[in-house]
Amino acid sequence: MAGLATTFGSGAMTNPINEITDEAELMFLIGTNTTEAHPVIGYKMRQAARNGCKLVVCDPRHIDLVDEADYWIRHNPGTDIPLLNGLMHIIIKEGLENKAFIEERTENYEALKATVAKYTPEYVSSLTGVDEELLYEVAKLIATTDKAMLFYTLGITEHVCGTHNVMSCANLQMLTGHLGRPGTGVNPIRGQNNVQGACDMGALPNVYPAYQNVTLPEVQAKFEKAWNVKLPNKVGLKIPEMFEKANEGEVKAMYILGENPVLTDPNSNHIRSGLANLEFLVVQELFLTETAEYADVVLPAASFAECDGTFTNTERRIQRCRKAIEPIPGQANWQTICMMFNKMGYPVNYSHPEEIFNEMASLSPSMAGVTYEKMAAKGIQWPCPTIDHPGTPYLHAGKFTRGLGAFQAIEHQAPGETPDSEYPYLLSTGRILQHYNVTTPYSSGIASIWDREWAEVNPHDAAVLNIRTGDKVKVASRRGELTTSVKVTDRVLPGVIWMSFHYTESPTNAVTSDVLDPITGTGEYKACAVSIVKL
Amino acid sequence: MELVKLNIDGKEVEVPAGTTVLQAADEAGVHIPRLCYDPELSLAGACRLCMVEIEGWRGMAASCITEVSPGMLVKTDTPDLAEVRKTILELLVANNPELASNAKGNNVLAKYCEQYGVKDSPFKGETNYYEIDDSNPFIVRDFSLCILCGKCVRACTEMTGQDNLGFLNRGYDRKATTAGDVDYINSDCVFCGQCVAVCPTGALSEKSLTDFARDELKTVRTTCPFCGTGCNFDLAVKDDKIVGVLSNPESPVNGRSLCVKGRFGWDFVHNEKRLKTPLIKKHGQFVTASWDEALDLIAERFKEIKDQYGSESFAALSSARCTNEENYLVQKFTRAVMDTNNVDHCART
The missing domain is CATH 3.40.50.740 (Rossmann fold)
Structure with missing residues (x-):
């Protein structure tokens, strides 16, 4: 939230959920597996996509919404900033930035421009693993769509550079004038109910x-x-x-x-x-x-x-x-x-x-x-300042909470821990549909069907490790270890293992990194180095 | 927006062009019986129960798929319509007369049967028999109660987008089922339960609610305790116990849609492992204590520690799962009583 507070002066989701189906012409998702973490919002995204709203999904993992997407950007974990900077680079280079919005509503644009100038398509492609052509297509689509909503969740914030990731999302939406109107905005979908x-x-x-x-x-x-x-x-x-x-x-x-x-x-x-x-x-x-x-x-x-x-x-x-x-x-x-x-x-x-x-x-x-x-x-x-005020569906109409929206010049930062010879795999974590953090295991129906961790491992790695779906493995990091069942699937990239954190028997956070975003103190749950050994 | 005036059962109604007669009637407060219609789903015109008479029209019209036109004179309740509806109901219950009387679960059809005096079906013939699918902990499927209205198929496709349900076969063998006609548990079902929420006969029902008629349950509208979407639903209560969750179209964020956690995850509330009394640790073991004992000890120790080590030696973790009021109190307690700003919650985790 610190990222949006700095940029806009208010750290909340800018636009309401129902604008997904009622207003948006483009949804840009980065680091949100919405159909599993926020299912009902995910349904709406699906409905909108099937009704002709464009959908761009940026995720290293093959999440369900990829199947509904017009474009899937499968960037390497931990390369959100170069990806976003690269899209902005192309938008500026092509002259597609929203000049009126930048002029009237924002400040510090020159600093952003200078920084993203370095993020050429070639350079960004080498860092993210995304084709240059795809970067061009998506950049042009965003810049030429009138109403585009950007969504993110913990896939953006749970990194050492989480706050900077958020600021980069805000930069993109300011550059293209996608703020302060229905069907636009920078929309972090919050995790817990309250x-x-x-x-x-x-x-x-x-x-x-x-x-x-x-x-x-x-x-x-x-x-x-x-x-x-x-x-x-x-x-x-x-x-x-x-x-x-x-x-x-x-x-x-x-x-x-x-x-x-x-x-x-x-x-x-x-x-x-x-x-x-x-x-x-x-x-x-x-x-x-x-x-x-x-x-x-x-x-x-x-x-x-x-x-x-x-x-x-x-x-x-x-x-x-x-x-x-x-x-x-x-x-x-x-x-x-x-x-x-x-x-x-x-x-x-x-x-x-x-x-x-x-x-x-x-x-x-x-x-x-x-x-x-x-x-x-x-x-x-909220905001709802007086008793006769009806409340505020979308924020920043006409003016940001802090006045002008402040562009932030953001550089790429690698994860705090990267795979090496001792710990050669990258562990990323998230939620699954059926569980909610640590309450749902106490639901007998839910626990009876989804009773254990299924760590996702790419078939290439499974071949090397000689493991099959259903096998047990030990996952270890510099901080701890655990055992888990494995599901072999190309939902994850080679070199990556993905786990949830809902199960006492496979306590994922025994191994996750203690590297923190220095601004918010948020843990880097989305990337740490681990080893995998078949049991 | 172009408005259209029409008359329904003597009431003048004005609605936007493109509105259906059934929706206009709802606007006017006139209830036309319906089974396959749902405001959140596309129009099917399948059950024919919503037939009305429109002056100057030949025959009767299915009001759910008939758009209003200026000056329409609509009658929704005539002896002829009652006769037709009765026959339609008799046809619908022909496969299983139990449908006419089974008021358990969400059987709207049974209510209409009562209204139109249908107790059995005169249309006797071969009947289908299907095994009941209770392969999963949440949803019971009984095809013998299915009238093929297709709401479950539309809900799965149009609300959730899961595309798990569809029609299989034709004619007498037609059924609304999962891809490959497998049990729910072996299908692509995500157990959102939208199919159950819209089913008008109880062919699909919440396992936990099958034993109750809807009107014996108390319902309390509340907000889901799981993710941050803020879905609303009604807790169904019987004898001071939660027995289920029912969704409703008025919920501002989600309408009738929920996910498996919201619709079926509520039973953690009655898990036998719930803590019921305060516990105090004595010699490494927890022993039960009264509220006064526990809170006296807390106050004594917090005071001692604050006096001995200063305010900064205290910290509080509040909760993103608890209410605003509880969070307000925790930060107030930390600041006003413990004299420190050491309060945080898991927003950052």
């Missing part, structure tokens, strides 16, 4: 709700007044730093709500040692997870079906979550957290989540006009 909301609520070390900076004195004063307490103005720790400090013994106590970093965070051995090193750990969870095992106190959590509240989806739509059954642990999560406040001597007495929401809205300019009543039927897309 990852947008957790950010919007200020569950981040640098901002209060609605992205109000903790270091700004006037913001601090506002929250001090509202909460009637003195507040810290120093930016806090990001997750990787928390575990770093836990390992170093500086962070002593943690409260973890509804997360299982042992299974989901990169380099899990480092997470385990950090948790073990804490003096006191509280975990609030549905199940006794790998992370909860380390806790001194485990608090039982209520599930979505047991809670009133709201979730904010990837297109900034705040929608109701409604209680359908009584909380299985006896109380809802908000009640448990309120008990923590009260026992710590900070009295709170909310009687319903709606009161919590209203307090938040009163402190958040971009959500000040949102109420439970207004969102009841169709949700409300």
Whole structure:
């Protein structure tokens, strides 16, 4: 999100989901396996493609949407920046850039132009493995299409250069004027059901709700007044730093709500040692997870079906979550957290989540006009600053949040770890359709059909390794190892092994890289070097 | 946009040109019986139950595939129409009279049979018998309840784009089935369940809901807890237990469409491994505790650690799976009570 915040001044998906079928003339997908990670959005992309909307898929893996695509760019993993720079190079060279948009809406164009000048088709083709002719065709298609939506997910962000990847996506859409109108935009599809909301609520070390900076004195004063307490103005720790400090013994106590970093965070051995090193750990969870095992106190959590509240989806739509059954642990999560406040001597007495929401809205300019009543039927897309405001389906109409859109000159950066003689394969990771991170294995129906990891290996590599579909292999990196079943398939390129991360028995993140994007602290899940040995 | 005025059962209606008579009737609040029509699917005109009389027209017209024209006078409920609908229903249940009375699952056909007084079919003849397919944990397929309306085929192709279902054979042997006529589990099915959501007879049904009539279930509209798309659906509840998920056309993002997780992954809620009470670790073992015991201990230890090592020794991980309200409280607790900005969540992971 940092990438879009720098470029546009706001780090959210710019355009709504339904514009895929209602407005778009071209969809440009890079690093998103939408039909598996966000199936319902994937259906819409399929429908649009079959109705004549052009589809370009950039993915090293043969994902399902490749079969619907007009163009498939199968670039080498970790070469998103040269690919995007190469497309922009051609657009500028051919004089197809949107000059009016660049002039009126953006700044720093000359720096971008100077940087992409180096990314000639020949050079880009050598880095990405993509034919020059294909680069020309796609570049021209993007530049000459009026309404083009760009989509990405973690295939762009989970790299050492994730933020720069995002900025490159934004560059392409600004260069071609595909922003601030229906059927356009830079659209990161968010992973979890409420990852947008957790950010919007200020569950981040640098901002209060609605992205109000903790270091700004006037913001601090506002929250001090509202909460009637003195507040810290120093930016806090990001997750990787928390575990770093836990390992170093500086962070002593943690409260973890509804997360299982042992299974989901990169380099899990480092997470385990950090948790073990804490003096006191509280975990609030549905199940006794790998992370909860380390806790001194485990608090039982209520599930979505047991809670009133709201979730904010990837297109900034705040929608109701409604209680359908009584909380299985006896109380809802908000009640448990309120008990923590009260026992710590900070009295709170909310009687319903709606009161919590209203307090938040009163402190958040971009959500000040949102109420439970207004969102009841169709949700409300923020920004929604006043009570009579209908919400905002697409962002940046006429003007970017920060004023002018800022082009960023971005250079190629290789992954933090590349295959070598000892670890000759590149491991990439992602989601599969049937599972959602680490909750779905607790669904008996889903677990009964999709019960184990199936690591994907190219037939060429399978021949060398003498492995067949169904065989077990050991996958090892410099950080750890695991065993998994193998599926031999040309969905992946030679030299690449692909795994999901849903299974306790094959804990993929025991081997993933601990290289981080230095700007966001996001782990490089999409590329690390591993060895594969048949068992 | 050109508007067309017409009259349906005495009500004046104005709708955009190109609207069908059935859609215009829906606009006017007049319900015309229908089985093969669905607002999210292409028009089929297959079941013929939506027949209406239009003044000046010869015979009756299937309203779902008849476009409105100016000045149309439409009647949707006459003795002749009732007679025709009754005959159509009798033909539809001829293969399996059980269809007329089986109100389990999503059997809309049975409701119409009740309305038009159809209990059995006078059209006796050879009947087809097919094995029930319950090869998978989610969907039960019973061809003996199928009326070949083709909604499942259209849903698979037009909503999901999976193209797993199609018609096989002709005439008496016709069936709406998977490619190669295999069980669902051995087909290309992704178990999105769109076919189940649109099926009007219960030939396709949610395994978890087959034992319930729809009107004995409480439904609660909510937002899916899995990915960031933000699909809405209704949780079906019986005796304070979730028994299924039903999708609905009003959902702003997804309409009736869901994926296997949203439609069938909800049972994690009632997994027996759910934690039900607080646990405190004593000598390396978790022992159950009351809420007060657990929270007293938490408050005591958080206070001690904050006093001894300072605010920066505390950190909180909030959750992208939890509600906005819970996230708001966690960051407020961290900042206002623990006096630190050490709060984050897995947005970056």
